Amino acid sequence: METSGETLDPQDWHEFRRQSHRMLDDMLDYTEKLRDRPVWQPIPQEVRDVFRKAMPEKSGDMAEIHALFMKNVLPYAIGNTHPGFMGWVHGGGTPVGMMAEMLAAGLNANLGGRDQIPVEVERQLLRWVRALFAFPDTASGLFVTGTSMANFISVLVARTAALGETVRETGLPEGHGLVAYASASAHVSISQALDMSGLGAAALRKVALDERFRMDVKALEAAISQDKAAGLRPFMIAATAGSVDVGAIDPLDEIAELAKRHDLWLHVDGAYGALGMLAEEIAPLLKGMDRADSIAFDFHKWGQVPYDAGFVLVKNGELHRRTFASPAAYLQRESRGMAAGSPWPCDFGPDLSRSFRALKTWFTLEVYGTEKLGRAISNTCALARYLRQRIEAAPMLELMAPVALNIVCFRHLGDDKINADIVAALQESGIAAPSTTRINGRLAIRAAIVNHRTERRDVDALVDAVIGLGEKTR
Numbered sequence: 098m099e100t101s102g103e104t105l106d107p108q109d110w111h112e113f114r115r116q117s118h119r120m121l122d123d124m125l126d127y128t129e130k131l132r133d134r135p136v137w138q139p140i141p142q143e144v145r146d147v148f149r150k151a152m153p154e155k156s157g158d159m160a161e162i163h164a165l166f167m168k169n170v171l172p173y174a175i176g177n178t179h180p181g182f183m184g185w186v187h188g189g190g191t192p193v194g195m196m197a198e199m200l201a202a203g204l205n206a207n208l209g210g211r212d213q214i215p216v217e218v219e220r221q222l223l224r225w226v227r228a229l230f231a232f233p234d235t236a237s238g239l240f241v242t243g244t245s246m247a248n249f250i251s252v253l254v255a256r257t258a259a260l261g262e263t264v265r266e267t268g269l270p271e272g273h274g275l276v277a278y279a280s281a282s283a284h285v286s287i288s289q290a291l292d293m294s295g296l297g298a299a300a301l302r303k304v305a306l307d308e309r310f311r312m313d314v315k316a317l318e319a320a321i322s323q324d325k326a327a328g329l330r331p332f333m334i335a336a337t338a339g340s341v342d343v344g345a346i347d348p349l350d351e352i353a354e355l356a357k358r359h360d361l362w363l364h365v366d367g368a369y370g371a372l373g374m375l376a377e378e379i380a381p382l383l384k385g386m387d388r389a390d391s392i393a394f395d396f397h398k399w400g401q402v403p404y405d406a407g408f409v410l411v412k413n414g415e416l417h418r419r420t421f422a423s424p425a426a427y428l429q430r431e432s433r434g435m436a437a438g439s440p441w442p443c444d445f446g447p448d449l450s451r452s453f454r455a456l457k458t459w460f461t462l463e464v465y466g467t468e469k470l471g472r473a474i475s476n477t478c479a480l481a482r483y484l485r486q487r488i489e490a491a492p493m494l495e496l497m498a499p500v501a502l503n504i505v506c507f508r509h510l511g512d513d514k515i516n517a518d519i520v521a522a523l524q525e526s527g528i529a530a531p532s533t534t535r536i537n538g539r540l541a542i543r544a545a546i547v548n549h550r551t552e553r554r555d556v557d558a559l560v561d562a563v564i565g566l567g568e569k570t571r
Contacts, residue, residue: 116160121199123167128178128192131550135527137176144169176530180550181558184524184532186341186369186398186504189548194403197460201453208240208451210441212434219442219455225462226410229374231387237414239445240406240454244368245286247393247409250421250446252277252290252333254391254411255362257420259332265420269295276324278302279335280312282342284366287335309499310345312336314352321359333362338383339370342534342543344481344504346370350385357388365389369398369547370502375471379478379502396458399474401549406454409446418444473549477503480546480556487560493567494560497541506534506541509567513540519566529559 107113127134147169177187206215223238241247256264259275269275275296279287281303292298302324305316321331334356336347349365356363365371365386371394373379374386386392390413396406411417422444430439443449462470481503488494488507497506508516517533520542524530534543544559 113159116163119160120163123163124195125192127171128195131179134172134179135176136179136181136530137174137524138172138527139525140173144173177548178550179530180548180552180555181527181529182548183544183546183551183555183559184530186339186545186547188395188398188401188404189550190397190403191401191461191465191549193464194401194457194461197457198403201456204453204456206453208453208455209443209449210428210438211436212438215453215455216438216442218453218459222408222455222458222462223410226408230371230389230392230410232410232412235414236410236412237417237445238408238410239442240408240451240458241446241448242405243397243407244284244366244393244395245289245407246446247407248284248286248335248364248366249290249293250409251364251391251393251411252287252294252296254413254417254420255333255364256294256296258362258390258413258416259330262419274328274330275332276300276302276329277333277335278304278317278320278331279366280304280337280340280347281306282310282340282345283335283337284341284368287366306345309501310340310343312347312352314348314355317352318355321355321361331359331361333364335364335366336389337370338365338367338386339373339502341368342504343498343506343536344370344500344502344545346382346501348385349383350388353385353388362391363389364391365393367392367394369395372396372399372470373474373502375399375467376474376478377471378475382501396461398547399477400458400461400470401473402458402461406458411445421445421447476549477546477551480551480553481505481544483553484544484546484556484560487556491560491564493564497536497539503546505544505546506536507544508539508541509563511567515567516540516542519563522566523559523562526562528562529555531559 176182178189206213208215208219219240226238227234227236277291277300279301288298288301291301302320304320305313307313324331334352336349336352338346353363371392373383392410394408396402396408397404418440429436431437442451481500484505485496485500488496493510495508495510497508509519517540520531520533531542531544534541542563
């Protein structure tokens with residue numbers, strides 16, 4: 098049988114290098130000159146139409162496709178790299194992370210397992226994370242897409258702790274009665290995790306908040322006692338370190354004490370707040386997180402690693418492994434050769450095919466160091482306090498919640514519609530990009546300051562624009 102000998106490598110490597118260098122320069126120029134661009138801009142219909150064509154059958158020219166990217170993709174991203182982006186808790190990325198991602202793509206390693214140094218890089222990150230959160234050497238960890246997946250994995254491990262490994266084979270026993278607890282402002286991924294685990298979203302008890310928007314510990318204990326009295330089986334508490342709406346940190350130490358007393362799995366959703374451990378003045382606010390059974394967080398938020406780089410850390414590494422390890426023949430381990438190096442990352446999560454997320458995280462930590470990253474985190478909180486001062490000094494603005502970390506919720510004194518219109522107009526202007534949330538039933542303008550590039554002038558631009566747009570609506 099004849100074969101073509103055709104590959105997908107370039108026929109002209111010199112020309113490919115030239116075009117590749119141009120593409121790299123374009124992205125570096127884009128990052129260097131972010132302030133010259135709008136944060137975000139509406140997408141014209143003709144640009145959307147570019148991405149409605151049929152799948153191509155014939156080969157195209159990379160330079161032409163790159164030109165299409167520069168014209169129709171790059172200008173219309175969500176804008177989280179821009180210093181004026183404050184809409185959601187998105188990290189800004191770094192040029193270092195971008196270059197590391199290029200190296201990882203060139204290596205094209207599958208981090209499911211096998212005996213390879215990329216897996217050792219991920220294990221190095223695990224050792225660093227264990228030390229950061231004061232977890233034992235027997236703790237396990239895994240890079241995942243983000244905290245939503247990390248929360249899901251943690252629920253499954255907690256479910257195994259409660260029901261045993263047989264749940265993997267036989268499913269949930271009838272009348273299991275498992276229930277879990279999280280604050281009323283917990284991220285939706287906690288509820289989704291219970292849904293996907295087969296327990297059902299209704300198994301999550303949403304506990305009332307205190308005056309600082311944290312989980313009310315007395316209300317939590319009352320809910321646990323009520324469920325026990327009803328014959329149900331509390332098994333897990335999901336505390337939050339940096340809530341998505343106002344940045345509140347649940348009283349972790351008190352919750353840990355309660356979890357210990359009731360023999361419940363304590364999980365901490367620290368999507369962005371957990372990395373506050375890198376900042377000297379924020380770390381004390383996270384007291385008690387070391388007592389958790391599992392922690393979920395994202396390097397791609399406060400850690401500024403390019404998307405995506407989530408992480409799950411589990412104190413009982415053997416239980417974590419037993420929750421996911423598979424006996425499949427094609428995953429058989431050996432003491433030598435490429436099938437050595439057990440256990441593999443695929444023994445700790447659902448993915449057999451995994452990208453080399455650890456490399457860009459490793460580069461970020463190696464190049465910047467924890468001290469500099471910690472200062473960047475602290476600066477976002479200092480900017481949030483500055484924004485609070487600007488709001489308190491403006492008679493037409495109202496602060497809607499305490500500023501716990503780096504998220505500020507406020508509003509113009511107009512009604513909900515006026516505030517919604519202000520946010521939409523701000524986003525469309527390209528000056529700044531906050532989002533909205535609801536605080537005690539009222540619409541609030543939400544500014545999440547996560548990007549290491551954000552400065553006081555960006556905060557001033559946001560406040561001045563809100564005041565100016567508010568005046569126009571009167």
